[in-house]
Amino acid sequence: MKQGLSLRVSQHLALTPQLQQSIRLLQLSTLELSQEVEQMLDENPFLELTQDEAVREDFGIAQADTPVTRDDREAETAPTSIADYASTTSAEATNDDEATPLSADDGVSWEGDGTTDMAPDDGEWGGEAKASTNNLGDDGDFDATELARTQESLQAHLHRQALRLRLSPTDTAALRFLIESLNDDGYLDEPLEDLARGLCGGDLDQLDDLVHHFTVALHLLHSLEPVGVGARNLGECLRLQLKALQADEDLSDERSALLAVAVRMCSQPMDLLARRDIKRLVQLCDATDAQVREAIALIARLEPKPGRRFVDVQRNIVVPDVLVVPVSKRPGVVNTKFRVLLNPEVMPRLRVHDIYANVLRNHRGGKDTASHAALQQRLQEARWFIKNIQQRFDTILRVSTAIVERQSSFFVHGELAMRPLVLREIADELGLHESTISRVTTAKYMATPFGTFELKYFFGSGLGTESGGNASSTAVRALIKQFISAESNLKPLSDNQISDMLKEQGIECARRTVAKYREGLKIAPASLRKAL
Known part of the structure; x- marks a missing residue:
């Protein structure tokens, strides 16, 4: 076997600690995000809550899913205490939506930006939302789960x-x-x-x-x-x-x-x-x-x-992440326009602690270089955490807006007007990866005029129609439920009869499909629905 040296150019995806945190925050539910924020506030002295709405960051957060820039990569790979790790991940990072989330054990400790220069005003890193509350009063110690535990066993x-x-x-x-x-x-x-x-x-x-x-x-x-x-x-x-x-x-x-x-x-x-x-x-x-x-x-x-x-059933209070409110209309006119808003109650208002940041900036020439570098790293960690929180909510808002535009008929007529929709359609429209849409729509909720639903509720496969189009499976389920609610107790509808009724509506739905949808709705078969 002959030995030799050769050069080879290749590209691979580098998941920086900041990118890993961004992906992880994106898939957290509202409750998990609140716990993450509380843990970060306990661990990082440079991070604090504020009741004031801080100025948004001005380094590209408006585009929530842009690739990592060269400046960010150079800042992340600057010589620090973990320079060896940085040298192994210096390849260019592609769009973060293509990335797969890693566990906390797969990453390394936060490396910061490797610099000691700071912005004139650290307040610019602030968030724009209030910390998550339980909406049950001014008492911050009140917990819904404690209320559940008071029930006698x-x-x-x-x-x-x-x-x-x-x-x-x-x-x-x-x-x-x-x-x-x-x-x-x-x-x-x-x-x-x-x-x-x-x-x-x-x-x-x-x-x-x-x-x-x-x-x-x-x-x-x-x-x-x-x-x-x-x-x-x-x-x-x-x-x-x-x-x-x-x-x-x-x-x-x-x-x-x-x-x-x-x-x-x-x-x-x-x-x-x-x-x-x-x-x-x-x-x-x-x-x-x-x-x-x-x-x-x-x-x-x-x-x-x-x-x-x-039974002491845990009270799971669903707090919507997104609010869909109708635009003001004239009396007697059906409103067909809706506005999508982020729920301010679930958005933590975070900012960098001005006093601590100023003290660190004024003492950057001290003798204890190691301690100063560690504090600088914690400051950069606080900044990136605020940025990733903002990016999370920006992405949720973009996806929710696209869903409302695609399912506009639902917000006027209800679930019978639901259209077929898959993750790929929203991903292609927003230029995101399908896995990102999946993370955004999991455990995130939207308050609508017809109730509060998980974002995944608005996605569903389609059934063929006589006209050549598709009917949403959600709409078909609602139609089946409507048929059964209007049936006679003495002669309940069989699955075959429901299938024929759907065909009369122009929807091709086999008997087995009807049975599957009926069981999913927890409706008994015709033999058990018949009145004695």
Whole structure:
């Protein structure tokens, strides 16, 4: 093998720390961005919040997605404490929209611009939006998640009722153990034997004793509110609720007979009830057809998950990033023009701390060069963070404006007027990469006259029409929902009938596609929508 030297010219993409941060901020949600800003404020002394609207940067932020300039590359690769890394990434960086985000571990520490010269007024680096707030008052410490935690849990509700029972210490401990073993729906998933075996190990005598105490405690648990708690399966849960109704002394004979039939039905396999197999239930429950139908209607009004109302569901407050407001119009005239605005409540107003920046500038000739370089690096980091925040919101505004222009009919007539739209169309219009549009439209929300929607909601595939055009899948779903809401309860529409109705509207939609859209809308099939 012959060895030799050769020169080769090539280009590759260099992801600078600033570019990595820009991509990462772009894909953050509003809540994640707020957390990022708070963390940056804690770590960087040169960064501060301001209530005043600062002057925008004048070095190209108006074009949010321009390539990295030569001056920026030279500033980033100037000799610093990490000059070795800079020398390996000196190739020209292309459009940042083509870049793939890297994790924090893939980058290196912030390198700054390698200079000690500063602008006459550091206030020019300021942002233009207020810090993210919860919109719930002036108390900055108020948190919606804390409000959610104040809801009483199922276990606490049951423990409070158990305090009123006069039980022995052993039975009290057994009842408390069962209460703590319930799942979120109020069911006891594990058999009593398994629960006892986990406590006693291999001692058979103690196992039998524990099973006995757990059995007594289970009967006590079934007597607590909500009715049906502690059931081992759905059938038992429904039977407990029906038996509680049977305890009413003022029941008529007809009502009592109906409840007895319902109890027998809940003792049968639940799939018969789910399929509404009336003929089979009539045979198994020794009842008439009318009684079975009435019992099914009665069972449908019971609560299959007794613990549902106690579940501590996290309150996810959606704050829109973009506001779409109609332009002023004359009375009686339908408004077809809308204005797209960034929500000022989610835009952090950031700027460089003037006092600290001036102190650093006045002492740039000190003896401690290393400390001065480190502080200079932190200052440059604050400047780039503000710039990337501005660039993030500029990109969101550009994409949102393009979406509103393409889906203008939606803002007038609603989802039935939605047009087919894919990410590529917006990317080509704005000169961005498709991956950038995907990042911008994920976890970003738009407030419209018809509600608040994620930006991805406005994108959807198209179905062919008789005229040769396309109909949005979102509009087709809305049309299917409209058909079903207007159907007769006695004769609900089948998927085939809905498919034929769509064809009458000029939309080619197969039965399987209708079934897929219907299931996506969480609408039951025709057999279960039919009134008994």
